[in-house]
Amino acid sequence: MYKNKFIEFENIENLAGKAWEHAVAIDTLKQTNIKDCSIECFHYQQMLELFIKHLLETKSKFGSYSKSHKLNKLLEELLYLTDFKIDETKYFEALQTITICAEQYSYNFMIDCLGYKHAVGIVDNLVTELLKFNNK
Numbered sequence: 001m002y003k004n005k006f007i008e009f010e011n012i013e014n015l016a017g018k019a020w021e022h023a024v025a026i027d028t029l030k031q032t033n034i035k036d037c038s039i040e041c042f043h044y045q046q047m048l049e050l051f052i053k054h055l056l057e058t059k060s061k062f063g064s065y066s067k068s069h070k071l072n073k074l075l076e077e078l079l080y081l082t083d084f085k086i087d088e089t090k091y092f093e094a095l096q097t098i099t100i101c102a103e104q105y106s107y108n109f110m111i112d113c114l115g116y117k118h119a120v121g122i123v124d125n126l127v128t129e130l131l132k133f134n135n136k
Contacts, residue, residue, distance in 0.1 A: 002047065003027045005131060015054035016134075022047035037113040038105045044120060045071065045102030048127065052078055055134060059084070069103075071095035075126075084133045091126050094119035 002023035009016040025043040034040075052074040056065035060081035068074055072095040078084050097119040101111050 001027060001030075005127065006047070006051075015050045015057060019047045019051040019054065022050065036111070037116055038101065038111045041098060041101040041111065041116050042105040045069075045098050048098070048123070049074060051127075051130060051134075055084070055130060056081060059133070069099065071099045082133075084130075086126070086129055091123060094122035095126075098123060 003020070003026075006016070006020040006023040009020040011017060012020070022043045026040055026047065029040045029043065048071055049069060052071070053065040056074070056078055057063055060078075062081065066073070066077055068077075072088075072092050075088055075091065075095060079086070079088060097115055101116050101119075104111055
């Protein structure tokens with residue numbers, strides 16, 4: 001599913017290409033019987049972080065991005081530095097959930113998978129909007 005969303009970046013040597021690699025990892029993980037969803041959350045966070053940074057690099061007037069790994073901060077940066085417009089408030093909590101989940105990946109197992117999946121259900125709409133913005 002995610003691999004196909006990011007297919008235009010397949011093996012491209014930039015941040016969007018790295019986002020595609022994480023999309024492939026997510027799809028591969030979904031085909032396994034891994035009970036703990038923290039590794040999937042890590043890859044989802046990375047996919048989104050790298051893609052937003054790609055957009056900041058290619059669509060902002062400065063062509064750069066911050067070192068932040070917090071998805072809500074990166075979205076705010078994208079909204080401020082580009083002409084991408086969206087109601088960020090409906091994504092804020094879900095982005096925060098995914099960021100926290102990914103930060104805990106190295107330390108905890110058996111994270112709140114229901115919370116993560118709920119957040120992904122919300123943020124997937126944002127992913128679609130970001131992909132549209134990329135093709136403007």
